[in-house]
Amino acid sequence: MKKISLISLLVVATCSFAAERPNILMIAIDDINDWVGPLGGHPQARTPHLDTFCNGGAMIFKNAVCAAPICGPSRSALLSGFMPSTSGVYGNGHNMIFSDVVKTHATLPEYFSKHGYYTLSNGKIFHKHGIDGQYTDFGHWAWDEHARARRYVGNGADKKKVTSCKAGTINGVTKPEYNGTGKLSWGPTQCDLEGMVDYKVAEWTEEILQRDFDKPFFIASGIIKPHLPWFVPQEFFDMYDLESIQPPEVKEDDLADILKPSGKPAFKPSAEYEWVKKQGLEKEATRAYLANISFADACLGKMFQALENSKYADNTIVVIWGDHGWHLGEKQRFLKNTTWNECAKTPFIVKMPGMKKPIICDRTVSLIDIYPTLVSLCGLPEKELDGLDFSKLLQNPKAEWTRPGITVTQSGTSVMGERWHYVQQLDGTEELYDLQNDPMEWTNLIKNPEHATIAAELKKWVPATREKFNGPTHKKPKKYVDADEAPNMRRDLSTLK
Numbered sequence: 306m307k308k309i310s311l312i313s314l315l316v317v318a319t320c321s322f323a324a325e326r327p328n329i330l331m332i333a334i335d336d337i338n339d340w341v342g343p344l345g346g347h348p349q350a351r352t353p354h355l356d357t358f359c360n361g362g363a364m365i366f367k368n369a370v371c372a373a374p375i376c377g378p379s380r381s382a383l384l385s386g387f388m389p390s391t392s393g394v395y396g397n398g399h400n401m402i403f404s405d406v407v408k409t410h411a412t413l414p415e416y417f418s419k420h421g422y423y424t425l426s427n428g429k430i431f432h433k434h435g436i437d438g439q440y441t442d443f444g445h446w447a448w449d450e451h452a453r454a455r456r457y458v459g460n461g462a463d464k465k466k467v468t469s470c471k472a473g474t475i476n477g478v479t480k481p482e483y484n485g486t487g488k489l490s491w492g493p494t495q496c497d498l499e500g501m502v503d504y505k506v507a508e509w510t511e512e513i514l515q516r517d518f519d520k521p522f523f524i525a526s527g528i529i530k531p532h533l534p535w536f537v538p539q540e541f542f543d544m545y546d547l548e549s550i551q552p553p554e555v556k557e558d559d560l561a562d563i564l565k566p567s568g569k570p571a572f573k574p575s576a577e578y579e580w581v582k583k584q585g586l587e588k589e590a591t592r593a594y595l596a597n598i599s600f601a602d603a604c605l606g607k608m609f610q611a612l613e614n615s616k617y618a619d620n621t622i623v624v625i626w627g628d629h630g631w632h633l634g635e636k637q638r639f640l641k642n643t644t645w646n647e648c649a650k651t652p653f654i655v656k657m658p659g660m661k662k663p664i665i666c667d668r669t670v671s672l673i674d675i676y677p678t679l680v681s682l683c684g685l686p687e688k689e690l691d692g693l694d695f696s697k698l699l700q701n702p703k704a705e706w707t708r709p710g711i712t713v714t715q716s717g718t719s720v721m722g723e724r725w726h727y728v729q730q731l732d733g734t735e736e737l738y739d740l741q742n743d744p745m746e747w748t749n750l751i752k753n754p755e756h757a758t759i760a761a762e763l764k765k766w767v768p769a770t771r772e773k774f775n776g777p778t779h780k781k782p783k784k785y786v787d788a789d790e791a792p793n794m795r796r797d798l799s800t801l802k
């Protein structure tokens with residue numbers, strides 16, 4: 306008898322509560338660093354829509370980090386709620402559905418489904434994986450409704466204007482001396498804004514926001530740019546004057562003070578960096594990345610407008626995150642997957658209903674904290690996860706916060722404090738930077754005795770153990786199928802914690 310009455314009480318409580326629960330619009334942006342207006346990472350970055358959105362009321366986390374500085378592991382950590390060191394997901398080849406801890410725990414969207422939300426996604430939210438070389442796992446199994454904007458031919462580059470390191474092509478001209486190794490490529494697309502996949506995701510978001518829902522919703526919309534290749538419509542390249550573009554300042558001997566315990570240099574310049582330098586393309590590369598960010602911003606603008614025009618404008622929490630940062634020459638490299646500032650830090654912005662002005666928060670939150678925080682903000686049952694609930698920071702950005710931001714790679718750990726940044730590689734290489742006086746991380750202070758205490762304090766946060774990944778190796782399928790053709794992998798939510 307007692308059991309029945311408890312259940313009926315819970316049902317009543319859940320129903321009356323459901324009406325007051327906020328909706329969630331979560332927007333992911335792939336490979337975006339802090340070159341956006343609200344973060345000020347590049348003085349020339351133009352993100353008018355994000356600027357307006359933040360000026361209208363949002364919290365901007367200036368020192369937010371990713372759990373891992375590359376797509377798959379970063380997203381897996383955010384969506385599972387478990388750090389790479391807990392799940393064993395360190396690389397893009399590691400599919401979290403084979404991780405022991407993820408097998409028994411609901412992912413973020415599954416947990417919201419399980420507790421009365423209707424969940425929907427489009428675009429890149431989960432990292433896609435091939436299974437057995439046969440079919441594609443888009444993470445579609447985690448959502449009540451999953452759509453996937455399809456690729457269009459016009460999303461490709463205009464061949465007459467493309468630049469590609471591997472193809473040895475610069476501004477449409479191919480010569481043997483242009484050849485390089487690496488992944489950089491950019492240029493205008495054949496289609497305009499309306500033809501782009503990311504714009505289709507924004508249009509889908511707009512349509513969804515016109516629907517009626519009988520439950521609170523959790524919408525996740527994923528923007529792929531500024532992920533390579535940097536192919537966006539010409540109008541976004543035209544927003545920037547090439548001659549006056551300012552590439553990041555690079556110190557040519559920057560890596561000389563990062564030594565392995567053996568005394569040998571721990572890092573060397575990357576192939577992409579050498580190619581850009583040799584070809585004198587610093588300005589072009591910087592402009593291409595900025596153009597891609599402005600394109601992503603245009604897609605964001607469409608979604609912001611759609612939310613504002615909808616009946617959900619006043620009861621929806623908006624969460625915007627980039628999955629990790631990106632190098633554009635700093636530390637003599639391009640791309641991602643490093644433990645430095647440029648890569649570990651990532652844009653992270655939260656708008657709560659009722660926020661009316663931009664609020665800066667300096668606390669070192671992590672994307673791993675999104676899951677427990679949304680659970681708390683939406684009144685779902687508390688769940689044990691690796692992240693911390695930062696909802697108190699949304700009330701008071703100066704509230705106490707003792708944990709640094711921790712970022713784990715296959716080969717090292719970054720421990721980000723508000724001022725000090727400690728980095729350790731598995732081979733024993735260590736770094737310490739004073740971000741207040743040296744934001745570019747040019748001077749490694751690890752050998753400086755007066756900083757030994759601060760280094761030792763931060764070092765305590767390096768994960769003591771690292772789970773190994775036990776799942777099968779990623780096998781790329783012959784063809785990535787569209788989500789609606791992918792097999793049904795939906796999990797029984799009642800069996801998941």
Ligand SMILES: [Ca+2]
Nearest residue numbers: 335336376628
């Ligand atoms: Ca990414």
Ligand SMILES: [Ca+2]
Nearest residue numbers: 559562747748
């Ligand atoms: Ca240095």
